[in-house]
Amino acid sequence: MRWSPGGRSDNLEDRRGASGGGGFRGGGGMKLGLGGTVVLLVLSLIFKRDLLTEFSGGVPGGEMAPASQSAPVTDAGEEKMVDFVSFVLDTAQVTWHALVPGYTDARLVLFREGVRSACGDASAASGPFYCPGDQRVYVDLSFFDQLDRQFGAPGDFAQAYVLAHEIGHHVQNLTGTEKAMRNAVQRNPAAGNQLSVAMELQADCYAGVWAHSAARSGIIEAGDLDEGLGAAAAVGDDRLQKMSTGRVNPESFTHGSSTDRKAWFRKGFDSGDPRSCDTFGPSR
Numbered sequence: 001m002r003w004s005p006g007g008r009s010d011n012l013e014d015r016r017g018a019s020g021g022g023g024f025r026g027g028g029g030m031k032l033g034l035g036g037t038v039v040l041l042v043l044s045l046i047f048k049r050d051l052l053t054e055f056s057g058g059v060p061g062g063e064m065a066p067a068s069q070s071a072p073v074t075d076a077g078e079e080k081m082v083d084f085v086s087f088v089l090d091t092a093q094v095t096w097h098a099l100v101p102g103y104t105d106a107r108l109v110l111f112r113e114g115v116r117s118a119c120g121d122a123s124a125a126s127g128p129f130y131c132p133g134d135q136r137v138y139v140d141l142s143f144f145d146q147l148d149r150q151f152g153a154p155g156d157f158a159q160a161y162v163l164a165h166e167i168g169h170h171v172q173n174l175t176g177t178e179k180a181m182r183n184a185v186q187r188n189p190a191a192g193n194q195l196s197v198a199m200e201l202q203a204d205c206y207a208g209v210w211a212h213s214a215a216r217s218g219i220i221e222a223g224d225l226d227e228g229l230g231a232a233a234a235v236g237d238d239r240l241q242k243m244s245t246g247r248v249n250p251e252s253f254t255h256g257s258s259t260d261r262k263a264w265f266r267k268g269f270d271s272g273d274p275r276s277c278d279t280f281g282p283s284r
Helices: 034-047 051-056 076-099 142-149 156-175 177-187 189-216 224-234 237-245 258-271
Strands: 012-014 107-110 114-117 120-123 129-131 136-139
Touching (some): 012 076, 076 107, 076 189, 129 156, 142 156, 156 189, 156 224, 177 189, 189 224, 189 258
Parallel strands (some): 012 107
Antiparallel strands (some): 114 120
16 A cells, blocks of 8 residues: 555544553353343444353453553554554545545544453454444554464555444444444344344445545555455455354354455445445345
């Protein structure tokens, strides 16, 4: 990608030096009735975390270690990456200001190891996530190294795809899609996985819409699109299930197959139009 280091976004919130970023407390958890259990299952699908276990206090190993205090916020080894995520954040939001009337900026929170959000506590193992409750994207920068080494998706554009996908969830929140999906799952919990997949594929398509805009502005270089498509395929449910268990169970998908994730990212890129991203409609 063509970009120049040297600036931080006004929407960047750096919590890498914070202590006690939030902890999962084991034992003696909240008692949940059937209604509460259903709601937490729904939210687990939306936020991509096992909130049921967290709220019931059944997390093995007790409390999660607080965020590390050993590395300062001004970590020279991460400064280029901080500049990069700032750049992608700002260009993505410029795109959505032009496409969505009344668009308001999301904020990007950088953290280490653990963080507390309006959606609850999370560890770095959760991966990047968006919280509708506070309209923030949360990222531990170590994930991008994991994206390369563990998932086989190297390159700066692969990293940009991840951020653009999370900003896609912000667009869904602002346009009412997230609320409509949540209500639909509450009415029909059996449809939860299917609707979750539709949400994630639409965020992939929205990431493609940003990539289309980036290409028109001259940010994208040769090979960048392939990096983005490779990242979308790398985090497909079928590939991740195959890596972790050796088997694939489509009925348990929450994000979509590698093929579908690539296809919807490409559709957004080719069209540059968020109206082409109807993953809930007949075309799905």
